[in-house]
Amino acid sequence: MKSGRPQPPALARRLVAWRFTGERQEIVLGDLEEAFTDALAAGDSPRRASLRYWRQAVASLSPRRRRADPAFEAMLGAPTDRHAGVVDMFLNDFRHTGRFLTKSPWWTMAVVLTIALAIGANTVVFSVVNAVMLRPLPFERPDRLVWVAERNDRLNLPTFAASVLNYAGWKDQAGSFESMGAFGFATFTLTTDGDPEQFAGGQLTPSLFSVLGLHPVAGRSFAEGDDRPGSAPVVMISDALWRHRFNRDPSTIGRHVTVNGVDVTVVGVAPTSLAPLSGGDIWRPLTMDLGREMRLNHWILAVARLRPGVTLATAQTDMDGVARNMSQQYPELRDWGVRLVTFHDFFLNPQLGTALLMLLCAVGCVLLIASANVANLMLARSASRRKEMAVRVALGASRRRIVRQVLAESLVLSTIGGATGLALATWAIPAIDAVLPPNILPVSGVQLDVTVVAFALALSIATGLLFGVAPAWRAASLTLTDVMKRAGRGSTGDRKRLGRVLAATQLALATMLLVGAGLLTQSVLRLQQVNLGFEPEHVLTFQLALPAARYADNRGMQFYQQLMTSLRATPGVSSAAVSSGIPFGAGNYTTTPIATRGPSPLPPDAAVPTPWRIVSPGYFKTMRIPLMRGREFEDADGVPTADVVIVSQATARRFWGDGDPLGRTLHRQNDRREYTVVGVVGDVRHTVLRQESPTIYYASSLIGTLPPMDIVVRTDGDPTSVLPLIRQQVRQLDAALPVSTVRTMQEWVSTNAAPSRLNALLMVAFAVVALLIAAIGIYGVLAYSVNQRTQEIGLRMALGAQRRGVLRLIINEGMKVGALGIAIGLVAAFGLSRSLASLVFGVTVRDPWTYAAVAATLGVVALAACAIPARRASRVDPIVALRQE
């Protein structure tokens, strides 16, 4: 094949080849290819030429009413067109189907709507799965990219951020990597035209763009040398920032702006594909000042591209060796190793994956239930067409022909339903994308792409076959004598059995969904009741980032002290404090290896990475974190000699067991400076609602401040009402300082619970839909049965049966099916429950109460569904019923 030259669409070519044989095939293919080549030569785009090819190929499929002269066909020897008969037959089937479906439009609409809802829901969930799990990451050859993480098995840290010194070491020694890059998180205050605003962003090594295969949208990315200490300061900005702040003005490149109080040059605009890795709007080079870095200060993430031909396992072995060498050289690296993580695993957190798969299974169940229901509707429908079918068989229609006819009907139904569902999804996907809480997905932009459309299409066809098989099989097994013998009279046994099996299946699936929904709902309720360790009510939070250029030394400290004084004097404010990172907030999540001396359950000299926060006096009071022992920080701790620290209960337990923590000392691994514990406070959930994190609190007066800092303000009334006053206070102290990320503490907590809430909400929605369809299913089976047995019931009543007896008879019949379905569903749910373990909280996945409640709910619903036909049966007038004979 000549490369480079556009080829005709292969699939269309195959279609034509399928349609024609022999010489005709060659000539038609030749014509189409010639037309294609000519169109290209005439300057048409390959797309246009392909489109025309496709049109012609599809047009060639249509069968001809008038065939060639038989004499001529005989002369040619073999028929020139194959499959014309097949195409003809299918068209015939579909014409027939059209008539059949338009005859009872309400029935058709009910079926189409059922399928549309089920396929629509499936398509929507799949579009999210596709975006998160299937669509390739926006990097070049993402399968060759790895996250180079540190690990420490002793401390149970399977993956951890890297230190700059270790990164530099790996970069020198690693043989398996083609290239390596790294990035860290950072926040920036951008000042253009006197208006300060705070942005998230990062610090990137100049190599990062080439490692990932990314290219700047405008300008250049960072170059080697930009990262050298003392080089001219440069930044890159995001496309969004470029658009909003600079109107996409090309002259932005090269422009000087003020970032963190320093004059810097904008050198380029980063593509949005950087966002999954390092989100935000401003990036600066990651300055490698090796002399000032600490070996155990883990704050950057290193990524690497594997050399061609190198497998992950080989690279891991190689890096194990590198890590061993380095720990021999630097004793503090003992216990630390390297773990390579594929980008796929890096981006997909297992909990999100489980949640998505669960939702996909749930909507799959809804689709199965809907299919079973439609199959039932088709069966009921076919009962009234048995004569038609039997006559056709008697007139010589083959079994295959009948099966095909019925399958064509279900395929047409499912395709129309699928198309409607796809239309629903097209409308719903952007809506959902807009209302999804931010940051719930690791990717941006859930959308309808080819994969999603193909999925919906395949699903429609599969659904059609699924609910068409039972009716088709039934229709084909009819014989004329069968039908005639039972003329006018009721159902055959296996039609009823089939209907019951389908109804029971629906109930079983609905039971499983309800169990899942019940467990997740309980988890959400428990999460809301979790003891956070602080009281989020009436607390307003915001961030300030003091530019280092204007707040050198301890001037930042002084600023916050002044701010606190004026905030505390503000009417409506009961207390205020500063922290380097509030729970669930957007502040600094800092962790450093900490060691202690003296008696400890830990091995001697072990350093445990422990989260730490800088807090001002009054923090614990403002957050209402209980003080268990000792004392809080006081303003007097500002004197640099008092090296004091407050620890959480869990930290105290980890370092000193049951011993008295007060008066004990801690030190950072590389730092000989000892901190004395003066207080113990309650444990706080910092990052996830599911677990508390042991934390060390340093006095802000001792450590200084970080950019940004979180300010927490406890108010007497509605926290947002004091915001204008707060802004005014900040402005009075520093007019160029933006007040950013304003939230109430409750908003932070609720954002964190959003994914669980969303899971539960969706599960409940699917379960309710499933329950409804299943209820309609059991109702339909029973209503049909009552209809068929009208005469029998009339006879019974004529012979003296009571209305109550008839009522019981019918309800018994329905509830037998119901009980069977529910029982099977409970057993299946019990079996599958383990897979939900990572998503539930505060309740076991085999919680007997949930199962009991689900069984009871379904029992009631099934009973209600049985009651209507049963009532109708009990109202049968024996005279009328018997006269029908």
Next chain:
Amino acid sequence: MGRHHLGAFEQMLLYALVRLGPDASGLEIARLIEERTGRVISPGAIYAGLDRLAGRKLVTSRLGEPTPQRGGKRRRLYRATAAGVARLRTAHQALGDMARGLQPKLHSS
């Protein structure tokens, strides 16, 4: 439909063959019809029509040589036979006779 009747589409094919002269390919015929009438005809329909005409000995055909722009495939080259041209002439005349004098009426509505 009588054995001697020429359908409108068959007439169109014959007109195209007369205009194109001997050794016209199916593709050329389709293009000509599209150019003159705006109707896009699928290859399947063109060849089916030509088959019918060939069966009535109104056209003949032979296989041509393979060419690179056809991906090395041959083409079948058609020409109208004398009988075909005569039949077209009759049909043309019949239509002309029917249409004569109707110009004002046809264009007035």
